[in-house]
Amino acid sequence: MSHIIAPVMALKPSISSDIIRGHIDAIVLALLSKEDMYGYQICKTIYQKSQQLYELKEATLYSSLRRLEAQDLITSYWGDEVQGSRRKYYRITPQGREAYEKCKADWEFAKKVIDMLI
Amino acid sequence: MSHIIAPVMALKPSISSDIIRGHIDAIVLALLSKEDMYGYQICKTIYQKSQQLYELKEATLYSSLRRLEAQDLITSYWGDEVQGSRRKYYRITPQGREAYEKCKADWEFAKKVIDMLI
DNA sequence: CATAATACTGTGTCTGTCAAGGTATATTCA
DNA sequence: TGAATATACCTTGACAGACACAGTATTATG
Numbered sequence: 001m002s003h004i005i006a007p008v009m010a011l012k013p014s015i016s017s018d019i020i021r022g023h024i025d026a027i028v029l030a031l032l033s034k035e036d037m038y039g040y041q042i043c044k045t046i047y048q049k050s051q052q053l054y055e056l057k058e059a060t061l062y063s064s065l066r067r068l069e070a071q072d073l074i075t076s077y078w079g080d081e082v083q084g085s086r087r088k089y090y091r092i093t094p095q096g097r098e099a100y101e102k103c104k105a106d107w108e109f110a111k112k113v114i115d116m117l118i
Numbered sequence: 119m120s121h122i123i124a125p126v127m128a129l130k131p132s133i134s135s136d137i138i139r140g141h142i143d144a145i146v147l148a149l150l151s152k153e154d155m156y157g158y159q160i161c162k163t164i165y166q167k168s169q170q171l172y173e174l175k176e177a178t179l180y181s182s183l184r185r186l187e188a189q190d191l192i193t194s195y196w197g198d199e200v201q202g203s204r205r206k207y208y209r210i211t212p213q214g215r216e217a218y219e220k221c222k223a224d225w226e227f228a229k230k231v232i233d234m235l236i
Numbered sequence: 237c238a239t240a241a242t243a244c245t246g247t248g249t250c251t252g253t254c255a256a257g258g259t260a261t262a263t264t265c266a
Numbered sequence: 267t268g269a270a271t272a273t274a275c276c277t278t279g280a281c282a283g284a285c286a287c288a289g290t291a292t293t294a295t296g
Contacts (some may be wrong), residue, residue: 013220013223013224013226013227013228014224014227015224015227015228015231016140016224017140017252017253017254017282018139018140018252018253018282018283019139019140019141019224019225019228020228020232020253021136021137021139021140021251021252021253021283022134022135022136022137022139022252023137023232023235023236024252024253026236027232027235027236030235030236038274038275039274039275039276040273040274040275041274044273046235049234049235050231050234050235051234053227053231053234054231054235057253057254057255058254058274058275058276059253059254059255059256059276059277059278060252060253060254062275062276062277063252063253063254064252064253067252083261083262084261084262084273084274085260085261085262085273085274085275086260086261086274086275087273087274087275088274088275102131103236104236105131106131106132106133106134106137107137107232107236108131109131109132109133109171110131110133110137110138111229113133113168113171113172114138114141114145114225116167116168116169116171117141117145117148117164117167117168117172118141118144118145118148118221118222118225135250135251135283135284135285136251136252136284138284139252139282139283139284140283142283142284156243156244157243157244158242158243158244159243162242175284175285175286176243176244176245176285177245177246177284177285177286177287178283178284178285180244180245180246181283181284181285182283182284185283201292201293202242202243202292202293203242203243203244203291203292203293204243204244204291204292205242205243205244206243206244
């Protein structure tokens with residue numbers, strides 16, 4: 001993870017760990033607010049929904065899920081797969097929905113302020 | 119520094135360390151691209167320009183300045199104050215200007231992607 | 237003359253991201 | 267058949283940025 005500002009050579013914009021930081025939980029809550037999902041599925045869905053522009057790393061997702069569950073913003077349960085790998089599903093809680101609304105408001109706010117300054 | 123999602127009670131949006139992270143250098147470069155400035159002035163200017171919505175902490179600013187100088191994106195020189203506290207001025211370099219353009223592009227890119235996902 | 241504002245700096249802590257590694261099952265295809 | 271790939275989960279440890287806290291020195295204010 002390099003925090004050094006990329007050299008000018010690299011013209012293609014990118015999403016650094018530092019820029020995405022603080023948005024992972026909101027992104028996960030956003031998906032779970034639509035339907036229950038399992039971890040691997042969350043990663044793949046984010047990749048698709050971002051039009052292949054952003055790939056959430058598995059380690060990052062699982063640490064986010066652990067954090068959200070500890071805060072009671074999501075709960076989890078094992079799926080009943082008869083074949084294939086077992087799947088652990090996550091469901092958003094009512095508090096999770098409220099936190100998600102707060103995250104969205106914070107994002108709109110941050111966008112406004114950063115746009116003022118950049 | 120709490121990374122816990124704020125309780126719903128706190129309705130007022132806020133800019134967390136994690137959301138601002140990765141934008142500090144860009145904000146500093148933005149100011150210096152207009153004119154040379156000294157540290158304390160940078161802090162105060164950001165506070166004003168953000169309409170009192172964001173206050174850059176001094177420790178954060180100085181670590182950013184050290185980082186930017188180490189990357190040759192800015193240079194510094196002592197002002198010639200005959201009275202008052204000494205002031206250390208910072209000036210953006212040509213590489214700094216290019217890096218700033220990259221930062222802006224990255225920000226526009228990140229905004230787009232996060233909006234897709236949140 | 238105490239307090240606040242200006243102006244700079246250093247040290248140490250905290251936290252989220254993620255690289256790297258691991259396990260196990262299912263599918264593909266040469 | 268068996269090697270490779272995709273699916274699906276998990277852990278550990280390192281790293282770097284933000285910033286709380288502490289400290290120094292000067293000037294203005296009431």
